[in-house]
Amino acid sequence: MLPTRKIIAKVIGAGKEYKAGDTTITALQASTVDLLSGELTLIIGPSGSGKTTLLSLLGCVIYPSFGEVWIDGIKVSDLNEKSLAQIRLKKIGFVFQKFNLIAPLTALENVMMPLILQGISEKESKAKATAALEKVGMGDRLKNLSNDLSGGQQQRVAIARALVTDPEMMLCDEPTASLDIKSVGIVMKELKQLAEQGKAVAVVTHDTRLTPFADRIVYVVDGAISDKPIEEELSQK
Numbered sequence: 001m002l003p004t005r006k007i008i009a010k011v012i013g014a015g016k017e018y019k020a021g022d023t024t025i026t027a028l029q030a031s032t033v034d035l036l037s038g039e040l041t042l043i044i045g046p047s048g049s050g051k052t053t054l055l056s057l058l059g060c061v062i063y064p065s066f067g068e069v070w071i072d073g074i075k076v077s078d079l080n081e082k083s084l085a086q087i088r089l090k091k092i093g094f095v096f097q098k099f100n101l102i103a104p105l106t107a108l109e110n111v112m113m114p115l116i117l118q119g120i121s122e123k124e125s126k127a128k129a130t131a132a133l134e135k136v137g138m139g140d141r142l143k144n145l146s147n148d149l150s151g152g153q154q155q156r157v158a159i160a161r162a163l164v165t166d167p168e169m170m171l172c173d174e175p176t177a178s179l180d181i182k183s184v185g186i187v188m189k190e191l192k193q194l195a196e197q198g199k200a201v202a203v204v205t206h207d208t209r210l211t212p213f214a215d216r217i218v219y220v221v222d223g224a225i226s227d228k229p230i231e232e233e234l235s236q237k
């Protein structure tokens with residue numbers, strides 16, 4: 001039996017503006033989107049359209065300039081930085097577009113980090129981190145410093161770090177950009193499996209190879225979200 005789907009994250013009329021001198025850049029216009037448990041949502045759009053901004057709002061990485069963000073029934077857009085960090089640690093796995101691995105640490109230490117921050121013992125953290133790295137095919141690179149890994153390998157370590165805490169929500173910004181087709185398949189199957197186990201998974205991509213894995217697609221164009229493909233929008237103009 002399929003688990004009932006519940007709303008894990010909700011962005012309600014939320015957007016983001018940045019001020020640079022006299023000008024205001026609207027990175028994301030007022031947007032409304034839900035992420036549901038049990039679903040893999042793809043977020044697709046051209047460069048600069050606001051995909052990372054939308055994912056960062058969902059992932060509690062930035063505050064909205066207006067509107068609301070809710071995670072698991074909590075209005076997180078009202079929380080202070082410290083409480084927001086707790087929500088990120090407990091509920092969210094985030095794979096950053098630029099990986100954000102900690103350079104002086106090994107692959108294993110990077111993946112252990114969120115567990116150690118949660119107060120889990122070193123022994124248990126090591127076992128869980130090793131298993132997560134093995135899942136993404138990095139079991140033979142545990143002791144390598146992250147800087148010594150290739151782009152695709154760093155990406156896989158970043159994915160292991162996001163899934164090691166078993167979060168309710170996995171948010172991935174271009175997780176397959178540096179991967180060959182075989183690794184794309186491995187990573188996407190893993191993310192799809194997490195969705196099937198009841199997690200809410202969102203993946204930002206340019207990569208049309210990923211559409212067969214999607215339960216739902218959200219398009220982002222010029223800072224606005226839409227459920228219609230970009231080509232359709234253009235042909236209607």
Ligand SMILES: Nc1ncnc2c1ncn2[C@@H]1O[C@H](COP(=O)(O)OP(=O)(O)OP(=O)(O)O)[C@@H](O)[C@H]1O
Pocket residue numbers: 018025026027028045046047048049050051052053054097
């Ligand atoms: N911190 C910031 N300060 C100023 N402008 C920003 C900031 N972050 C994003 N922007 C601007 O907001 C817009 C949307 O950026 P965003 O990173 O969300 O795009 P994206 O769709 O993820 O692009 P890409 O596919 O290239 O990663 C861009 O025009 C960007 O320059």
Ligand SMILES: [Mg+2]
Pocket residue numbers: 051052053097173
């Ligand atoms: Mg981006």
